[in-house]
Amino acid sequence: MTERVTQPWVQPSLMALDDADCGTMKGTPAARDLKAVQAGSDKPSAADMPYAHQPGRAVVEVAGVDKVYANGTVALKGANLEVREREFVSLLGPSGCGKSTLLRIMAGLGEVSQGKVQWWEQDYDVVGQKGRKLAFVFQNATLMPWARVRKNVRLPLELAGVKSGPESEAAVDRVLEMVGLKDFGNAFPRELSGGMQMRASIARAMVTEPNLLLMDEPFGALDEMTRNKLNDDVLRLWQERGWTIVFVTHSVYEAVYLSNRVVVMGARPGRIVEEVVIDAPYPRGADFRVSTEFAGYCKQVSQALERASSHAQEAH
Numbered sequence: 001m002t003e004r005v006t007q008p009w010v011q012p013s014l015m016a017l018d019d020a021d022c023g024t025m026k027g028t029p030a031a032r033d034l035k036a037v038q039a040g041s042d043k044p045s046a047a048d049m050p051y052a053h054q055p056g057r058a059v060v061e062v063a064g065v066d067k068v069y070a071n072g073t074v075a076l077k078g079a080n081l082e083v084r085e086r087e088f089v090s091l092l093g094p095s096g097c098g099k100s101t102l103l104r105i106m107a108g109l110g111e112v113s114q115g116k117v118q119w120w121e122q123d124y125d126v127v128g129q130k131g132r133k134l135a136f137v138f139q140n141a142t143l144m145p146w147a148r149v150r151k152n153v154r155l156p157l158e159l160a161g162v163k164s165g166p167e168s169e170a171a172v173d174r175v176l177e178m179v180g181l182k183d184f185g186n187a188f189p190r191e192l193s194g195g196m197q198m199r200a201s202i203a204r205a206m207v208t209e210p211n212l213l214l215m216d217e218p219f220g221a222l223d224e225m226t227r228n229k230l231n232d233d234v235l236r237l238w239q240e241r242g243w244t245i246v247f248v249t250h251s252v253y254e255a256v257y258l259s260n261r262v263v264v265m266g267a268r269p270g271r272i273v274e275e276v277v278i279d280a281p282y283p284r285g286a287d288f289r290v291s292t293e294f295a296g297y298c299k300q301v302s303q304a305l306e307r308a309s310s311h312a313q314e315a316h
């Protein structure tokens with residue numbers, strides 16, 4: 001039985017803005033982390049670049065986890081998932097099957113009712129140490145509308161107690177450039193398109209140099225072209241930065257395009273029912289989207305999703 005998490009280190013700004021369980025959060029990031037941000041010292045060397053088919057050690061492991069909410073809803077029952085370094089794993093499943101619940105548990109948010117979660121093969125207290133940081137990106141950009149983009153992006157550093165100054169400004173500039181918003185730091189969120197707002201939200205998640213990025217339907221509200229573009233942006237950053245990503249989506253196409261592995265969940269009780277390994281090389285691009293290989297994987301994942309959904313309906 002896993003203890004209630006008391007020292008979760010997640011992007012506190014994001015949690016505070018949009019998370020029902022944020023009452024359990026005690027963001028305790030340390031100013032020491034800024035050094036790594038500025039120097040980019042967590043950045044992998046070229047020799048360490050991700051090779052999707054050779055994932056490394058476990059970054060987060062969920063073992064036999066049940067989650068029962070206070071109102072008695074059994075959101076997860078016996079969920080098992082291990083995500084290894086530099087994997088890109090998508091979670092797919094019918095609405096209400098527990099994807100967001102599982103993602104939040106991977107973020108150390110809230111208690112599990114049963115089972116065990118480990119980060120970097122240890123307890124949650126290692127999260128926040130150098131090379132062991134996580135960030136959460138929500139479906140909506142959740143930017144502060146009254147603050148300029150760079151202030152929004154700087155927020156996690158401020159919450160970490162990092163004083164505003166040339167060092168934190170340099171960190172903000174660096175992530176804004178990475179997401180292609182270097183000319184928009186002084187804009188207000190309302191002056192950005194939906195896709196640009198999502199990129200600002202990703203920049204905010206990146207400013208403390210996370211290695212584990214948990215994304216809950218981040219592009220669900222966007223048009224297909226913008227979503228495709230952001231998919232490519234995220235893939236590029238994932239490869240460049242050596243991140244590990246867990247990505248919730250309702251789109252079979254998006255899951256197949258992005259992932260090394262698609263995990264399909266079923267509802268009632270929420271659990272993982274199937275996995276499909278997408279054994280296609282990176283970088284992936286427009287050619288992959290129209291390939292027979294892509295179509296084959298989409299069919300495989302769609303069928304798994306149908307099976308998961310029909311189980312859920314039968315159980316209902």
Ligand SMILES: Nc1ncnc2c1ncn2[C@@H]1O[C@H](COP(=O)(O)OP(=O)(O)OP(=O)(O)O)[C@@H](O)[C@H]1O
Pocket residue numbers: 020069070071073074075093094095096097098099100101102270
């Ligand atoms: N805070 C909560 N309190 C009580 N029940 C909850 C809470 N959050 C989620 N649930 C329930 O837990 C189950 C799983 O919800 P969750 O949000 O994890 O599903 P999901 O797979 O992310 O759904 P969607 O695809 O619609 O986002 C649902 O039955 C939901 O009603």
Ligand SMILES: [Mg+2]
Pocket residue numbers: 099100101
């Ligand atoms: Mg959800």
